[in-house]
Amino acid sequence: MIAPNCTSARTSLLTALLLLIPILLGACSTSLKEPLSITAAPDVIRSAARYESAYVLGPGDQLEIAVDRMPELSRSATVRPDGMVTLPRSGDIAVAGLTPMAAAQAVRQRLLARVRDPQVSVAVANPRDNKVFVAGEVNRPGAVPLRDAPTAAQALILAGDAGKSAALSNVALIRLDAQGHLTVHILRSSARGHAGMLLTLQNVPLRPGDIIVVQESGGARFARFLQNYVNAPLGGLSALMAPYVQLRLLQEIDR
Known part of the structure; x- marks a missing residue:
């Protein structure tokens, strides 16, 4: 016979957790709902502008340095x-940041x-x-060459497409604008489903450094809440109470 105290403890914990569901769901609902704009740091602006007027050298660039009629001074070198x-005959020369x-x-x-x-x-x-960057609920988050993905839909497909927990009608685009602000644009789809999302994103041209964030759906957040706050604690409680329950069963058998 299982002890009433054990059953009562599990019932009380489950009741308390269920009462906390609205609060915890509100705490984990952090997807962006409204456009947001913040001032970009000067280093971010300089980095984003590196290819707009002229190519700027950086670490890893492989250079072919030629001195006319002097092959002994010409050299292939990596920054x-x-x-x-x-x-x-020149020694070390600083070239990073130069055209x-x-x-x-x-x-x-x-x-x-x-x-x-x-x-x-x-x-x-x-x-x-x-490059542009795709993050969030996609199968292969990371960088995508802009030449291969001139639109947001093409970048998403190259990133492995949206995952099962993606919110198909709520994708965010983070972009540095001409005024030096990082702005989040919410790309909402008027059409439903996967095709509707791709239709909307195909109409969004990308710029160097753009970041696409495929946000998590409400259903996926709820499932994650159940796992993190309900299933896992109850599983831990069961493991903790198991020796006590087994002891009570043995005592009942001995009677």
Whole structure:
């Protein structure tokens, strides 16, 4: 015979948790409902503008540095994490943050102390692509090349499409605007279902650095709540009470 106290404790805990459902659901309902805009940090603005006017060198760029009629001074070099490249007769030169033309001028200035009127050119062998980013309830979150995904629908498909817990009519687009503000645009679909979401997103052109966030549906949040706040605690209570219940069963058998 199972002890009444054990059953009463489990019933009381379940009742308390059920009473807390509206409160806890409200606490975990954090998906964006209204447009939001905040001022972007200066470093974010500079980073986003890196490809808009001219390519800016950065760590990892592979450079072909050529000095006209002087092959012994020409060199292939990779920009190091510290932003430097090392060249013959020039030593370390800081090129990160410079355009290829400005880097060529920096190399020329360094060579002028040793070489008469050097003509220098710098080319990037592995220019980096503009990217957009897809996060949230998708199957493969991460970066997507902008050249392969000019619209939000195409970026979503390249990210593995929306997951089973996605809110198909509530997708957010985070973008840096011309006034230096990071703005969240809520892309709501007037058509229903998966096709309706893709139809809406296909009409949204993307820009470098855009972030698409596929938000979690209310049903998925509720299922997660049940697992985190109800099923798991009750499972832990059952494991805790199991030795006591077994002891009472043995006592009943011995009688």
